[in-house]
Amino acid sequence: MPLKRILVTGGAGFLGSHLCERLIEQQHDVICLDNFFTSQKSNVVHLLDHANFELVRHDVTHPIWLEVDEVFNLACPAAPGHYQFNPIKTMKTSVMGAINVLGMAKRCHAKVLQASTSEVYGDPEIHPQPESYRGSVNPIGPRACYDEGKRAAETLFMDYHRSNRVNVRIVRIFNTYGPRMHPFDGRVVSNFIRQALHGEDITIFGDGSQTRSFCYRDDLVEGMIRMMNGPDDFIGPVNIGNPGEFTILELAKQVIEMTGSKSKLVHRPLPADDPTQRQPDITLAREKLGWEPKIKLRDGLEKTIAWFKTVKLEDFRAPTPNY
Ligand code: NAD
Ligand code: UDP
Numbered sequence: 001m002p003l004k005r006i007l008v009t010g011g012a013g014f015l016g017s018h019l020c021e022r023l024i025e026q027q028h029d030v031i032c033l034d035n036f037f038t039s040q041k042s043n044v045v046h047l048l049d050h051a052n053f054e055l056v057r058h059d060v061t062h063p064i065w066l067e068v069d070e071v072f073n074l075a076c077p078a079a080p081g082h083y084q085f086n087p088i089k090t091m092k093t094s095v096m097g098a099i100n101v102l103g104m105a106k107r108c109h110a111k112v113l114q115a116s117t118s119e120v121y122g123d124p125e126i127h128p129q130p131e132s133y134r135g136s137v138n139p140i141g142p143r144a145c146y147d148e149g150k151r152a153a154e155t156l157f158m159d160y161h162r163s164n165r166v167n168v169r170i171v172r173i174f175n176t177y178g179p180r181m182h183p184f185d186g187r188v189v190s191n192f193i194r195q196a197l198h199g200e201d202i203t204i205f206g207d208g209s210q211t212r213s214f215c216y217r218d219d220l221v222e223g224m225i226r227m228m229n230g231p232d233d234f235i236g237p238v239n240i241g242n243p244g245e246f247t248i249l250e251l252a253k254q255v256i257e258m259t260g261s262k263s264k265l266v267h268r269p270l271p272a273d274d275p276t277q278r279q280p281d282i283t284l285a286r287e288k289l290g291w292e293p294k295i296k297l298r299d300g301l302e303k304t305i306a307w308f309k310t311v312k313l314e315d316f317r318a319p320t321p322n323y
Helices: 014-025 087-108 144-164 188-197 217-229 248-259 283-289 297-310
Strands: 005-009 029-034 053-057 070-073 111-117 168-173 202-205 211-213 238-240 245-247 265-268
Touching: 005 014, 005 087, 014 029, 014 217, 070 087, 070 217, 087 111, 087 144, 111 144, 111 217, 144 168, 168 217, 188 202, 188 248, 188 297, 202 248, 211 248, 217 238, 217 283, 238 283, 245 248, 248 265, 248 297
Parallel strands: 005 029, 005 070, 029 053, 070 111, 111 168, 168 238, 202 265
Antiparallel strands: 211 245
16 A cells, blocks of 8 residues: 555544554554544644654644645544534534535545544434435434534535545444543443443433444444545445444443443433434445444443543543633
C-alpha cells in the first residue's frame, strides 16, 4: 500500500484516536484535527512524539487548508448528552464541517470518508436496517440536530461526488463502545460501567426493553479502513456495526455480572424519540468489503471494563459553553 498523508477530523475522540493509531501503525503520515469539544488530549498524547503524527487544534466549522491524500471526517459530538449540549453547533459541525472537508478534498483531490450513523434511520420501522431503508427521523425533536445534521452531510457527500467528482465514502456506524469512551458522555455502555464500578445505581431509561447492537471499537475501525481502501465504485453508504442485538436490561445485567457490582437497577423516564430497536443489516459490508465484526460483546466489555478501572474520573472534562 503506498504511504499517504491522512487527515482525521475528530482524531482526538474515542474512535478517532484509535483510528490515528491504526494509520500510524500502517506507516502513514497522520494529521489529527480536533477542537477537543468532547475529548481529552490524553487520548493522543502518547502519539505526540511519533514522527508520523501531527496534532492541529481547529474547529471544522471553519475552512481547513491542508494538503492531504485522504480524509476521515469524524468531527462531531456523538453521544446524545454531548450533541444536545449545543444543538445548533452540532448541526453546524455536521453541515459546515462536511462542506469544509469536501471543499478541501475537491481542491487537493483527496478521497474523503464520512462517519455517518445509524441515527439516519431514526426510530426504524424496518428491522434489521438495510442501507436502502430511508429512515424515520423526527425532524423537530431533540435528536434532530444530530440525525438531520448527519443526513444533510450524506447529501453533501453525494452531491460533491456527483457534481464535482470528489472521491467519497460513507459509513453508517452503529453503537460502538470500547476504551477511551468519555466516562460522562451519558451513553449506555459508559454510564453502566461507570455506575457499576462506583457502586452507583444503574439508570435504565424506560422499561429497558429497547434494543441496541453493540460493536467493539477495533472491529469498527477495521471496517472504516476497509471502506476507505475499497474499490472506487463502492462509495456506500454501508452499515458498519455488530448485528448482535441486546435489550438495555440485558446489557445492564451483563455489566453487573462482569463487574461483580452491588449496584441496583433504577428506572428513569425514556428520553423523547429514543429508538425502540436497532440492528444493522451488514450484508453489504460482508459482500463488498469482506468485513464482519469478530469481537463478541462479553470480550469487548471485558476490555472496556479493564480500561475504565484504570482511569481517574476527575481527569475528564464536560463540554463547556465556549464551544
Ligand atoms: P467523540 O465525541 O469521542 O469524538 C468526536 C470528536 O470530534 C471529539 O474529539 C470532539 O472533540 C471532536 N469535535 C466535535 N466537534 C468538533 C468541531 N466542531 N471541530 C473539530 N472537532 C470537533 O465520539 P466518537 O464516538 O469517537 O464519534 C466519532 C464519529 O463517529 C462522530 O462523527 C460520530 O457521529 C460517529 N459515530 C459514532 C458512533 C459511536 O457509537 N461511537 C455511532 C455512530 C456514529
Ligand atoms: N440508556 C439507558 N441508561 C443510560 C443511558 C442510556 O437506559 O444511562 C438507554 C437509552 O435510552 C437508549 C440506549 O440506552 O435506549 C442507548 O443509549 P445511547 O445514548 O448509548 O445511544 P443511542 O440512543 O444514541 O443509540
